[in-house]
Amino acid sequence: MIQRKQTIFLFLALLTIITCLSLPIGGLTPLGMGTEKMLMNLWISDANGNKDFNVWALFAILLVTCPINLFAIFDYHNRKRQARLCAFSMLMIIGWYVVYGMFSQILMDGFDFHIKFAAGLPLVALILLWLARHFILADEAMVRAADRIR
Template identity: 60%
Template sequence: MLQRKQTIYLLLALATIVACLCLPIGSFEPKGMGLSNVMTNLWIVRADGVTAFDPWVLFAILIVCCPTVLFTIFDYRNRRRQARFCIFVMLLLIGWCVLYAAFSQLLFKDMIFHVGFASAFPLVSLILLWLARRAVLADEALVRAADRIR
């Protein structure tokens, strides 16, 4: 059923992933004087206005996560597969965090990196997906216990 608590967790996880896609996730500031470069999931807008698509992999990971979470929401009849898809999206988000850390350290070595507020959204989604998986497994245990009683 769609009115379970894991559906709420999954919808909140989807909302935070979409918000992370839309907002800037960091900025690079020169050590001396100068304008900063803004980093989003898809591109980096440099101070001179040039757009570089260096972090496109971050965008691709989050784009794969969105339909997967949607499928997980509507796959409420198969709880085992729903739990497996939660783990799959969690692994994708962990990969996003690792790549984000790598991009923040390797792209502009001579600049200071400032973490954006939206970069915490995948971690929030990770926690929400963990809670959803726990609720799915609790429902599965409840159904199995009810089957044993019959």
């Protein structure tokens, strides 16, 4: 049944990930002379419009979680697989934060790094995925209890 609570949580997690993909996740202000750079999930852009695609891994990790979450939304017949997909998406988001931390440390050489609002959106998605997984497992326990009574 697609109207369950976990479906709403999965859909909201998908929306927050898509929003994070399109917004800047960091700012780089040079310690000396120069212009500020903007860190996106796919590139680093400067004031001249030049793009450096060294941070593509951030984009790839979040891009992989989108179809997984979309598949989990429509995989409501198999609750065990749906719970595993939620857990895998949660691991991918934790991996995104590890890669984000590594890139922020690498990019801080000669720059002052500022975290933007969109960098917190995967954390919101992580919480929503945890809630979805919790309700999926609760549904599975309820179905097992009903099967046991018969």
